[in-house]
Amino acid sequence: MRDFGQITIVGAGPAGLACAIVLARSGARVVVREWKDRVGHRFHDDFQGLENWSAETDVLDELTRAGIASDFDHHPIDRGTVFDPAGRRHDVRGGRPLFYLLRRGSGEGTLDRALLAQALAAGVEVRFGDRVRAFDGAGILAAGPREAGVIAAGHIFDTDMRDGAWLALGHKVAPGGYAYLLVQGGRGTVASCMFTGFRDQARHVESAEGFFRAQAGLEMRNPRAFGGYGAYRWPRSATQGGHPVIGEHAGFQDALAGFGMRHAIRSGVLAAECLLDGGDYTARWQSELGPSLKAGIVNRWMFGLGGEFGMRLACRRLARGDAGDVLRRAYDLTTFRRLMLPLARRRYRKMLADPSCSHTDCDCVWCRHGDHGDHGVEEGKIILGGTT
Numbered sequence: 485m486r487d488f489g490q491i492t493i494v495g496a497g498p499a500g501l502a503c504a505i506v507l508a509r510s511g512a513r514v515v516v517r518e519w520k521d522r523v524g525h526r527f528h529d530d531f532q533g534l535e536n537w538s539a540e541t542d543v544l545d546e547l548t549r550a551g552i553a554s555d556f557d558h559h560p561i562d563r564g565t566v567f568d569p570a571g572r573r574h575d576v577r578g579g580r581p582l583f584y585l586l587r588r589g590s591g592e593g594t595l596d597r598a599l600l601a602q603a604l605a606a607g608v609e610v611r612f613g614d615r616v617r618a619f620d621g622a623g624i625l626a627a628g629p630r631e632a633g634v635i636a637a638g639h640i641f642d643t644d645m646r647d648g649a650w651l652a653l654g655h656k657v658a659p660g661g662y663a664y665l666l667v668q669g670g671r672g673t674v675a676s677c678m679f680t681g682f683r684d685q686a687r688h689v690e691s692a693e694g695f696f697r698a699q700a701g702l703e704m705r706n707p708r709a710f711g712g713y714g715a716y717r718w719p720r721s722a723t724q725g726g727h728p729v730i731g732e733h734a735g736f737q738d739a740l741a742g743f744g745m746r747h748a749i750r751s752g753v754l755a756a757e758c759l760l761d762g763g764d765y766t767a768r769w770q771s772e773l774g775p776s777l778k779a780g781i782v783n784r785w786m787f788g789l790g791g792e793f794g795m796r797l798a799c800r801r802l803a804r805g806d807a808g809d810v811l812r813r814a815y816d817l818t819t820f821r822r823l824m825l826p827l828a829r830r831r832y833r834k835m836l837a838d839p840s841c842s843h844t845d846c847d848c849v850w851c852r853h854g855d856h857g858d859h860g861v862e863e864g865k866i867i868l869g870g871t872t
């Protein structure tokens with residue numbers, strides 16, 4: 485391994501911490517610099533799904549191979565219920581877990597706390613309350629989303645409901661996206677995940693919760709509001725000032741549904757491996773993450789084009805066979821998707837900003853929780869030179 489001296493990682497999200505763990509285990513001197521005073525500050529102990537469909541390898545095996553332990557609370561989910569825009573119910577099932585349910589935030593048992601503990605045990609120094617504006621030497625940028633292309637808002641709550649996973653499609657419950665209800669062990673998360681219509685966020689959350697109350701028996705005790713945002717785009721190189729950019733900072737996120745954790749961790753591991761073995765990070769992420777990212781961009785474009793008719797078809801297809809296989813095939817970069825990609829990319833060339841929201845006098849998550857351009861590192865300094 486080349487001696488880089490100290491390697492700086494900006495951001496202690498899943499991407500930065502996964503990267504730090506791999507580097508430190510190989511003997512590198514790693515410092516993770518985190519702006520906030522804790523890990524997982526963007527999250528609220530809400531349930532998220534670590535998807536298990538975009539590759540043949542089970543995602544937990546993928547983590548093990550990278551030397552990352554799955555020692556966070558997690559539950560395999562191999563079935564669920566999907567409602568189409570007409571409210572029709574479709575039961576879906578996978579031959580293996582469709583995703584692993586886990587919690588995000590700063591609390592015990594969350595993914596974020598588990599990765600932090602592994603990083604510390606590997607000898608990584610983590611500096612909290614350290615907002616990076618510039619740094620010298622070798623480094624990796626993992627500072628999370630810098631725009632809101634998708635927002636999710638809803639409630640976390642306690643409940644006596646049975647465990648389960650429910651998803652609802654349709655403009656009323658989630659414009660351009662989907663609403664979800666996840667319940668496990670007496671805790672629940674319900675949210676509307678919107679790709680547009682941010683300005684009417686409160687109305688969509690109300691519709692989504694009303695829908696699940698009627699169709700899935702949603703019962704909330706002690707509900708706590710939460711919200712967050714994410715960004716997806718296709719970067720040319722995912723480097724800035726010669727430094728690899730990983731996770732959502734690079735725009736790595738499934739454009740169809742906003743699943744970003746697996747891409748975050750994979751890109752973190754890839755960047756670490758490239759630093760260690762002198763590999764070409766741009767070539768590696770483009771060949772290993774590129775196909776499913778591209779398929780996601782085409783899927784998002786087609787999801788918009790297909791409208792409610794397309795959503796009904798998609799629900800039927802998911803329920804017909806092994807939903808995991810259907811989803812896996814949906815992320816294959818087939819000849820058709822390759823051909824459609826230029827059209828889809830034209831639509832998503834720039835980072836998305838919701839055209840329906842002026843971000844003035846609105847109650848959208850981006851405005852309430854975002855930092856309006858204050859989220860990254862300072863303009864003009866090496867880190868915010870613009871990811872290519």
Ligand SMILES: Cc1cc2nc3c(=O)[nH]c(=O)nc-3n(C[C@H](O)[C@H](O)[C@H](O)COP(=O)(O)OP(=O)(O)OC[C@H]3O[C@@H](n4cnc5c(N)ncnc54)[C@H](O)[C@@H]3O)c2cc1C
Pocket residue numbers: 494495496497498499500517518519520523524525526531532533534535614615616617626627628629636637711712713714730731732733737742743744745746748859860861
């Ligand atoms: C409500 C919600 C639900 C979601 N659900 C799912 C899901 O079910 N499945 C899924 O796969 N994905 C989901 N996602 C997306 C997923 O959470 C993200 O893709 C993932 O957390 C990205 O990880 P990251 O490490 O790239 O960035 P982050 O987790 O955002 O971490 C970046 C870190 O960098 C820090 N930072 C920023 N700027 C600086 C600076 N200048 N100096 C120092 N530190 C800095 C931030 O404070 C932050 O801690 C969801 C997102 C939201 C908001």
